[in-house]
Amino acid sequence: MAPFAGWDMPIQYEGILAEHTETRTACTAFDICHMGEFELKGPSAEADLERLLTQSISSLDVGRCRYGYLLNDAGGVLDDLTCYRMDDDRFMLVVNAATCERDSGWIRQHLSDDTMFTDLSSAMGKIDIQGPTSRRKMEAILGAPLPDLKYFAFAEVQIMGDSCILSRTGYTGEWGYEIYCPWYATEELWNMFVKEGGIKPAGLGARDTLRLEVGYPLYGHELTEEATPVAASRGMFINMDKDFIGEKAVEKDLAEGTVQVMVGLKLDSKRAARTGDSVFTLGAAVSERPSGVVTSGSFAPSLGVAVAMAYIDESLASAGTQLEIDVRGNRLTAAVVDLPFYKDGTARKR
Amino acid sequence: MQIDKSCRYTSTHEWVRVEGDEVVVGISDFAQNQLSDITYVELPSVGDTLSAQDEVAVVESVKAASDIYAPIGGTVTEINDRLADEPEIINSDPYEEGWLFRMKPIDESDVEDLLDASQYESQLPSE
Numbered sequence: 001m002a003p004f005a006g007w008d009m010p011i012q013y014e015g016i017l018a019e020h021t022e023t024r025t026a027c028t029a030f031d032i033c034h035m036g037e038f039e040l041k042g043p044s045a046e047a048d049l050e051r052l053l054t055q056s057i058s059s060l061d062v063g064r065c066r067y068g069y070l071l072n073d074a075g076g077v078l079d080d081l082t083c084y085r086m087d088d089d090r091f092m093l094v095v096n097a098a099t100c101e102r103d104s105g106w107i108r109q110h111l112s113d114d115t116m117f118t119d120l121s122s123a124m125g126k127i128d129i130q131g132p133t134s135r136r137k138m139e140a141i142l143g144a145p146l147p148d149l150k151y152f153a154f155a156e157v158q159i160m161g162d163s164c165i166l167s168r169t170g171y172t173g174e175w176g177y178e179i180y181c182p183w184y185a186t187e188e189l190w191n192m193f194v195k196e197g198g199i200k201p202a203g204l205g206a207r208d209t210l211r212l213e214v215g216y217p218l219y220g221h222e223l224t225e226e227a228t229p230v231a232a233s234r235g236m237f238i239n240m241d242k243d244f245i246g247e248k249a250v251e252k253d254l255a256e257g258t259v260q261v262m263v264g265l266k267l268d269s270k271r272a273a274r275t276g277d278s279v280f281t282l283g284a285a286v287s288e289r290p291s292g293v294v295t296s297g298s299f300a301p302s303l304g305v306a307v308a309m310a311y312i313d314e315s316l317a318s319a320g321t322q323l324e325i326d327v328r329g330n331r332l333t334a335a336v337v338d339l340p341f342y343k344d345g346t347a348r349k350r
Numbered sequence: 351m352q353i354d355k356s357c358r359y360t361s362t363h364e365w366v367r368v369e370g371d372e373v374v375v376g377i378s379d380f381a382q383n384q385l386s387d388i389t390y391v392e393l394p395s396v397g398d399t400l401s402a403q404d405e406v407a408v409v410e411s412v413k414a415a416s417d418i419y420a421p422i423g424g425t426v427t428e429i430n431d432r433l434a435d436e437p438e439i440i441n442s443d444p445y446e447e448g449w450l451f452r453m454k455p456i457d458e459s460d461v462e463d464l465l466d467a468s469q470y471e472s473q474l475p476s477e
Contacts, residue, residue, distance in 0.1 A: 015441075016412040017387040205386070205413060270390040270437075271410055299389040299412050306390075328408075328415065330392075 002204070007034040007097060010203040019202035020209050020301045023172055027131025028202035029194050032178070033186060036100030036121040038093045044112035045089055052110055053083060054229070054250070056239040060085045064153050065167060068237045070095075070103060075228035075249025079103050080219055080237075082169065084154060092120070092165075092180075096219045110245070125186030129199060130176035130210075132346045138177070141197035146177075151348050160188060171207060173214030173345030212307065213300050214347075215264055215339030221275060221295045222262055222309055231258040231311060260292060260311040264341055265323065265334040272306040273297040273325040273332060279310050280324045282333075291316055294325060300341055307341045308334065351474075352379040354445040358421075358461055359470035365445065366421045366461055369452075373461060375421060376449040377409060377440065380474055385411040388437045393429040393451055400424060400453065402460065407450055409440065422460035424453040 002011050010031060013019060022028050040049060049057045055068025065084040069077050079099040084092040095103045100121055108117050129138055139146055146166065147155045154167035165180040181189055193199045208218070217223050222232050228246065229238065230253035238250060267273065279292035292312030300307040308325065316323065321336040357365040363381035367374045382388065392408040400406055400420035407418035429451045432439060440448035455461065465473070 011413070012386055015387050017389075209412060271392065271408075272390070272415070274415070299410070301412070 004034065004097065004204065009034060010201070012203040012205045013201045016203070016205035016209060017301050019200065019206035022200050023131045023174055023202055023206060023210055024302055025132070027129055027134040027137050027174075027176065027199060028206070029190065029199045030128040030130065030202050030207055031190065032126040032128050033183075034097040035126055036095040036097060036103065036119070037124045037126075037180065038095065038104065038107065039086075039090065039118040039120050040093065040107075040111070040115055041090045041118075042112070042115040043089055045091055045115045048111050048115050049083060049091055049093075050242055051244055052107060053081070054238040054244055054246075055083065056242065057083060057085075057091075058242075062087060063155065065169065066152065069223070069229045069233075070106065071228070071244070071246030071250070072106075072225060073245060075246035075253070076225040077219070077223040077227070077229050078106055078225060080217065080223055080229075084165070084167070086156075094178075099219060123183055125181045125183045125189070127179045127181070127186065127189055127193065128170055128172075128176065129179065129193065130170045130172040130202075131174045132349075134174075134176040137197070137199055138193070141193060141199075160185065160192065162189075164189075170347065171216060172210040173216070173340065173342060173347050174210075175346040175349055208296075209298050209301055212296055212298055212309065213302055213340065213342035214345050215309065215341060217262075217309070218296060227258075228253045230254055231260060232262045234261065257314060259314065261314050261317045262295070262309060262311055263317050264337045264339040265294075265308040265310050265325070266303070266337045266341065267306040267308065267325070267332050267334045269332055270299055270304070270306055271327065271330075271332060272299050273308045273310075273327050273334070277308075278326045279312055279334075280326060280331075281316065282322055282324055284324070286326060290326075291323065302342045302344075306332075309339075312336070351383065352445070353467050353471050355467045357445065358464035358466060360419065360421045360464055361473060362419050364418060364421045366464060367445075368458070368461055371458070372427055372452050372454050373422070373424070373458075374449050374452050376444055377418065378470070379444050381416075382441050382444045382448070385409060385413065385416060386441075387412050388440045391433040391437045391440070391450070393433065394426045396426050396429060398426045400426065409437075409450075418450065420453075421464060422453075422455050423457070424455040426451050426453050428452040
């Protein structure tokens with residue numbers, strides 16, 4: 001167990017590699033109760049969210065969810081989050097644990113008088129079941145079919161008599177679900193899926209290697225308040241056809257480009273680069289200005305080598321560029337590659 | 351958790367076993383368990399001369415990289431070549447197959463100054 005944003009979090013159960021492989025080849029259960037959930041309700045909720053978030057909200061259908069960013073006035077990323085449309089005038093936001101308090105304050109400051117904000121975080125539990133066999137396994141355990149859900153669609157379902165939200169989303173790159181349940185039902189559901197159902201549990205360690213292999217950003221690493229999301233997303237998850245907070249800075253970054261952009265680096269070794277390691281051009285001395293910095297790095301179990309996400313000078317960002325990473329005084333060679341690193345994820349499969 | 355009684359230990363979780371006029375060095379079961387899945391090991395070269403507490407190797411897991419320190423002074427005589435392809439044997443068998451390197455001590459009696467098994471056990475955090 002390890003402390004994370006005020007929660008005691010399981011880093012691993014059986015072992016990160018075993019949990020990682022189980023998620024890619026079968027399915028696992030993640031205890032994700034630490035994440036925050038807000039409900040926004042009222043006739044102006046859609047317009048408020050349209051202004052607060054970068055993703056399009058007016059075009060979001062009931063039963064669908066969409067990923068995007070919450071920005072400050074300068075365009076810096078306060079959080080990356082998913083917005084669920086529960087009803088015409090009712091939405092749920094799913095936010096990171098570490099940013100939950102700040103998000104709540106910022107969002108409430110920017111709401112219309114007739115929008116009701118409720119922090120559901122402590123009332124809601126969250127269990128993710130992720131992996132290609134998720135549906136089959138869950139249906140076997142529940143003894144009932146699950147609704148057909150497209151990627152980034154959800155349904156309100158009854159599980160063991162409790163009203164839950166079943167969302168076909170996740171943070172692993174694999175087919176699977178995020179289940180939002182009442183807090184009091186969380187342990188019961190966990191026991192049903194894991195202890196009795198035999199789905200292996202996976203911890204934060206595997207969650208990190210899985211998301212890294214598919215190039216998903218982690219708030220505080222790839223995304224920070226210091227910059228707009230443009231260098232990370234290159235315009236994705238941002239709808240420029242509307243007005244939103246931080247729009248000016250985003251527009252400027254999109255028009256002029258950013259000095260550095262986020263890339264994937266595939267190392268030639270199993271030895272990993274870690275957050276904060278400097279990236280250099282081949283043969284550049286350590287005294288020279290680094291060409292970039294690693295934001296996340298690990299051994300990638302599905303690839304058999306180490307990978308990293310890094311911000312590097314835009315001129316070096318094309319796939320195939322050979323670079324060096326200074327890892328505790330050793331130079332490790334790496335190549336810029338297209339994301340995701342792991343291309344066989346089943347998340348989008350029908 | 352296992353603590354091999356035939357070994358001496360350091361507070362940084364290396365073990366040392368005397369074999370003839372050489373010593374074998376590895377990391378303890380506690381250390382491998384803390385590191386979890388080991389993915390990469392950087393070993394010294396045969397012939398390297400070390401002082402006690404020199405950084406001599408790096409053991410890296412999915413979670414983090416950890417420095418390994420020379421428990422005593424000496425010269426490296428052999429490294430465990432299997433670790434290049436099978437670093438996970440440190441996890442599965444830290445005291446036997448997962449040894450890191452052998453060295454010829456400058457002064458064999460330095461081993462006596464290291465922690466014995468019960469001293470090492472008593473300084474581990476209780477779970």
